[in-house]
Amino acid sequence: MKSWPYLYNQWYATAWGSEIGRELTRRDLLDEPIVLYRTQGGVVTALSDRCLHHHYPLHRGCLVGDHVECGYHGFTYDPSGRCVRIPGQDHIPEKARLRTYPVVEKWKWIWVWMGDPEKADEALIPNFFWLDDPAWEAVGSSIQLQARHQLLNENLLDLSHVEFVHRGSISSSNLSEHPIETKVEGQKVRISRIMKNIEAAPLFVKTMGLPDRIDRWQVEEFQPPCYHVVHVSAGSPGTRLDDSCQYKVINAIVPERPNRSRYLWSVSRNYRREEKWVSDYLQEAVQRVFMEDVAVCEAQEAMISSLPNPPTEMLAKMDTGVTSARRILAEMKLAESQETSGQSHA
Amino acid sequence: MKSWPYLYNQWYATAWGSEIGRELTRRDLLDEPIVLYRTQGGVVTALSDRCLHHHYPLHRGCLVGDHVECGYHGFTYDPSGRCVRIPGQDHIPEKARLRTYPVVEKWKWIWVWMGDPEKADEALIPNFFWLDDPAWEAVGSSIQLQARHQLLNENLLDLSHVEFVHRGSISSSNLSEHPIETKVEGQKVRISRIMKNIEAAPLFVKTMGLPDRIDRWQVEEFQPPCYHVVHVSAGSPGTRLDDSCQYKVINAIVPERPNRSRYLWSVSRNYRREEKWVSDYLQEAVQRVFMEDVAVCEAQEAMISSLPNPPTEMLAKMDTGVTSARRILAEMKLAESQETSGQSHA
């Protein structure tokens, strides 16, 4: 299996803004331990979670104003990572600096930049305005899964799993009869399936008030390193797309450790926005659906990890999205490596 | 410790027939993941549990008629392992074939052949007719243990453990005073101990209605790769062997993983066959006894695994059965390797 590389010069969505407050919160990204917190001014800060002194996890310490005090011997760091106190001594070496990570709070999510801070351009953050636009109502959650992030990312790159994994929730029978179109646009992969006059899955009937048969548009856009927006639209047969009920599923599946990931998802809808029961229903129903995907990926991870040398996969037509993404990521990794090695020669 | 090799051209008992039905059941054998099920016609089928597509465990999918449908993207396989459906495409490559394993249901057990299918001769299955002969009444179970299969196999090759491990259940004091005779007959090892006028262990008094002192014959036959039949006969002192109460303990201890095994056992008796309380008593009592052996092997496994380099064992007279079996297995492995390398040159 061709593995997804770690890309460093990227923004990684690692938490909902609501998950980060005045408590020290530990998150891992690309194998690096990170502590997150909000300053008194409300700004989210991301520092290495490892105290320079004796490797103690800083998230077990406490916040003193905007400073992080190590819970072991009191080394204290300001939000820029600079050590501002070493108990028992006046001089603090210049090099006493924690690694700090560029961090931005946008679209209600916390985005951490893992590579060269000089390149941390906020404009590179994907446009997920649906997450906090008042014209859309969003629900969502944050899940840790025991599987490499490639697995759940590839799950989302292949819509054909819906019929098998989500039977009885968002699937309809014979979904697979509807052709999937996959297009590569630069570094993005766009996968679409238009289904006219199909049996409506329960979720559509329930929350959209649609009849038993519907037209359904499903367009997914993958954007490296690990983001997916699924544009779902539905209406009675014959409805124009503009008049349809729509929701956007925003997905981030970020690598925490080689065999562990974090999954942030949201569903933002443009219909029945004020009806709380719809929010509650979607929160619960979509979480249930995604936990089906999580279970699939964890079972796959267990199988792959147990095989000394996993044999070649037999790729199929349905894998066009998967193979396109693999190729894009490999090219990006190559470019990133060349750039980095160029820098080190400069 | 001289380790038991994996022998491939062998039948492995991996389940009771009653454990395999119209549900997909996962079993591991010699480090290979296998899915077992019964066709509509009742025939047991054994396929690789790893979908060719993305390594998803097939046992998490479902049976469609006699076909296995992968629970992830719907790749579907017939009982011969041939892929008969790839959703979204018409052409199915010729090489899209799961490994299938020769499988036979015999003596109420499911036997899987792990080597060259050409050599899978049903006549090589050990004769365990006591398991389903109406003249015998059988109980038994199926246990997974966290220990390499060598440990429980060698446990059964050395009857002298009975006095120490099974004190209070099937042992009698001073059992070890009765000499053990070990004979090698071809690839089989035969270990016998005849005990005249000994104190009767509780099981004999209880289920056979024997007095406090008995004559007891115990003859064990080991047959590669991992089978043991223990012929136990008992009667009042002076009883002829033909008039004794007899039971056969049939044991299979098959390797699942390097440090994990499956233990199938059965006790078949020729006395009080219709008395259900005797069946219940034996089922419960023998299971308890064998769980004592399982606990021993798991403790041994923990010790061995924790030692970076387990030192040499100090073998004793009582290990004649153990060393004979090790020698036989090593010779068989050598023969198997030569045969296989011969094939690959052909």
Place this chain on the structure above:
Amino acid sequence: MKSWPYLYNQWYATAWGSEIGRELTRRDLLDEPIVLYRTQGGVVTALSDRCLHHHYPLHRGCLVGDHVECGYHGFTYDPSGRCVRIPGQDHIPEKARLRTYPVVEKWKWIWVWMGDPEKADEALIPNFFWLDDPAWEAVGSSIQLQARHQLLNENLLDLSHVEFVHRGSISSSNLSEHPIETKVEGQKVRISRIMKNIEAAPLFVKTMGLPDRIDRWQVEEFQPPCYHVVHVSAGSPGTRLDDSCQYKVINAIVPERPNRSRYLWSVSRNYRREEKWVSDYLQEAVQRVFMEDVAVCEAQEAMISSLPNPPTEMLAKMDTGVTSARRILAEMKLAESQETSGQSHA
């Protein structure tokens, strides 16, 4: 991080005398499995826990008089490690000897010598007379922790952690303003902090009946390979040291496995010796405090183990004790290695 080496020619305190009786007790030291028991005469014996026969853990067997009988096949060993019985055979090979460890019961603790038995001089056991001197009253316990022994040893070599880890128990605010003096005396490290007219921590007020402000002397002596005595004295401001209430905290943190240790601690006091509630209070309160240290070390261990290459530590003034101990241990290890290699050439 410069790791603490295993030193072999040393006494290791591995249990309270009260923990070892007529049951077989398993302890690990320096990665070696050891079984401990008391003979009928009350003498503590330490043998390898691995039966020579098939690596079965001897502590799962039983004591027959003063002999250890293996619970698997009955190999039996006397307290000198000599095999005295092999069931089924008369001849016992001369080399059938378990490794035995010199062991001494002193100051209520069990001390095991892990190196060359010729060098096991009882006089090398540290003088911890406070543990059983009638002028002192002792409480204490025995804790297993999932962390390398270096971590808790170094915790005790740096008093500055008290203010941060033990806030609200034995700490007082601004403890760190009081200078710590570290002196190396041969192979010992002596760390002292004298605190005049400080706020009294709850433990002092409660058990010593002292006022809210006190004078407190704290002198710690580290002695290789893993022993610490903390001499704590306290009184009303202006009290002479001789008139103070005193307690001694005796600590042994011995390596069991690379990432596992055992912690024996005791608090011996010279005040209110007959008042049981003080003993109960100290037992409970000090255990709670030390569990705070254990939690710190386990979190540190998790961080260190998770880093592929833990970077260099940034040592501070407060680490004088830590670095002195590391240097002393490295010198001792070098001397021990030279000595041993000298022997092997002899």
